Every structure is written in C-alpha cells, then in structure tokens.
Amino acid sequence: MKYCTKCGAELLDDAVLCPRCGSLADNSANNGLGVRSGGTNLPAKMNTCSLLGFILSLVGLLFYFNIFGMVSLASVVLSIVGLVQISKNFQRGKGFAIAGLVVGICMFMFCLLVWIMAVGEMAHS
Numbered sequence: 001m002k003y004c005t006k007c008g009a010e011l012l013d014d015a016v017l018c019p020r021c022g023s024l025a026d027n028s029a030n031n032g033l034g035v036r037s038g039g040t041n042l043p044a045k046m047n048t049c050s051l052l053g054f055i056l057s058l059v060g061l062l063f064y065f066n067i068f069g070m071v072s073l074a075s076v077v078l079s080i081v082g083l084v085q086i087s088k089n090f091q092r093g094k095g096f097a098i099a100g101l102v103v104g105i106c107m108f109m110f111c112l113l114v115w116i117m118a119v120g121e122m123a124h125s
C-alpha cells in the first residue's frame with residue numbers, strides 16, 4: 001500500500017491519480033524517464049570538411065595574391081558544409097570550421113578589395 005504525497009490518502013499500488021486530491025501519485029521511480037539512453041557516449045568523429053576548410057583557409061592566407069581569393073572562397077564553402085554536417089551528425093571539428101570560415105571570409109574580402117583596386121588602377125590609366 002502507498003500513500004498520497006500531498007494529502008496522505010491511501011492509494012492502490014497501480015494508482016496514477018490520488019482519488020481524494022487529484023494530484024499525481026508518485027510513480028517517478030518506474031516511469032521510464034530516469035532510464036539512460038545508451039550509445040551516445042561514443043567518441044565523435046572529426047569532420048573532414050571543416051578540417052579541409054581550415055587548411056584551405058591557411059593556404060589562401062599564404063598565396064592570396066596568386067588566385068584572387070578563390071582558395072579562400074573554397075575554404076569558406078567547405079567550412080559551411082563542415083558546420084552543417086557537424087550539427088547534423090554531432091561530429092567534432094566545430095572550432096576548425098569556425099576558424100576556417102572566419103579566416104576564409106577575411107582573406108576573400110581582402111583579395112576582393114585588392115582585385116577591385118587593381119581593376120580601378122587599370123581603368124584610370
């Protein structure tokens with residue numbers, strides 16, 4: 001026999017609601033909510049796209065004047081793809097993706113500026 005935690009009325013063992021006060025009977029010990037869902041503690045895989053995006057953003061940083069920001073643009077795209085995959089599949093490498101994204105965008109803007117200025121110079125002469 002169990003008793004209502006609110007009013008102390010006697011309850012049937014399988015009772016869900018207290019017949020006197022209507023409060024929920026204390027079945028929290030076996031309602032299934034406390035059961036741990038296993039299998040989520042596996043080590044997460046590193047996301048390849050974010051890693052590649054990060055490496056490409058560094059390559060773009062070194063060789064920006066040769067390819068007019070195309071490498072940086074590619075690193076931005078790869079980093080975004082990486083971020084999407086990471087949030088979907090709970091993978092690692094978010095830091096790489098964000099770093100690749102930031103460096104890639106900065107370098108692409110810089111290359112664009114240099115390129116626009118170079119075109120402007122040519123137009124003036």
Ligand SMILES: [Zn+2]
Nearest residue numbers: 004007018021
């Ligand atoms: Zn009660």
